[in-house]
Amino acid sequence: AILREDLAWTEPLSEALNLHLWNWGITVNQTIAFPVGSTEANFNTYWNQIESAGVQLTIPIVSGPDAITMAQTYRNIKPKCLLAGINVLSQLDTYWDDTEGACQYEILMQAVHRTDKTSLTIPFWDSFVSTYNINPLYTGIGSYDAVRLLVIASDSINSFNSDDIVSELEGFNKSNPFIGVGGYISFTNSHDLLAGYPYTYTLFCQWQLDGNKVVVPSYVTSPNPGYYPSSLATGSISVPYWGINNLVAAQNLPED
Structure with missing residues (x-):
């Protein structure tokens, strides 16, 4: 599923994801554009809709404070999917406290964390x-x-x-x-930045127990190499204890 702010900047990203994920054999069965200022009740509806569709991964495209409500309702509803994508607010080190820990398990794209992208x-x-x-x-x-x-x-x-x-x-x-x-x-002949490791690339970080944020591995998917080397990872992916639809069984664990 794609869960995006209903703003102009998110629309082309959503369209690109729908296209490329389809090309990679991944079905996007829900695309939800939510208005800025959506309420807890709104997000409860979105998550229930996503869960009813049997979604395994929800990709957010969000930059503002609605991300807090999104995370808190994700924890409350516990849809059996991983939350991983673009969330600008989640890059802030205050996001754990802002969400009261509800961002645990969320994976985000972040330019830099405390790992050796370069010697600097x-x-x-x-x-x-x-x-x-x-x-x-x-x-x-x-x-x-x-x-x-x-x-x-x-x-x-x-x-x-x-x-x-x-x-x-x-x-x-x-x-x-x-x-x-x-x-x-590194610049191309047309003065664009050269993208991809080791040039311009993102890291995938995850909020984990007690507010720790770690760089998670960019796993190899045969025959393609990982997006960046596993040596840059500072931890491993933590899966929600309530499981992922048809992929990871729920664990009999207390709430974190």
Whole structure:
């Protein structure tokens, strides 16, 4: 299922997911666009609808505070599916407390966590946390890498001329990437960023017991390699104790 904010930015992402998941043999049997400000009752309806359809994975596309209600009702309803996708709010280290722990088991896409994407990642992470007492988001990491890249390019040619700087930046290509905090920055001939490991790529993180957030493995699916090496993982995936439809049986465990 796809559970998205009914906003313009989520529509093309939903369409792309529907297309590519279908191409990979995965059936999307529910696509729900919820209005901003949806209530607990609204989300209860969505989750019951998803559970009735026998969904195994729900992909959220959400950026705002509705994510809190989404997580809390997920815990209350306990639909037998994994919640994994795009949730900007869940990148914040306050999200565990904001949801009162209801985000446990949720998997999110996050640009950086405390793992060795490059030699600069962990030192930057530790310095940022020490200075600001919060975890850095993709905005802070992207800004830092962008400014540092421009400074190094400008210093290298001793010029602020934009054309000269562009020419210098073009030298950071697949065979000569710029080492950033978030990955190895490499530009294509059309000046786009080269995507995929070890260049520009996301990590998959999961909220787990007691508010711990870990980088989970990007599992190999034969014949395709994992999205990133297992060495970047700092933990393993934790499955909801209430199970996943036709995939993982429920466990006789108390509520976490």
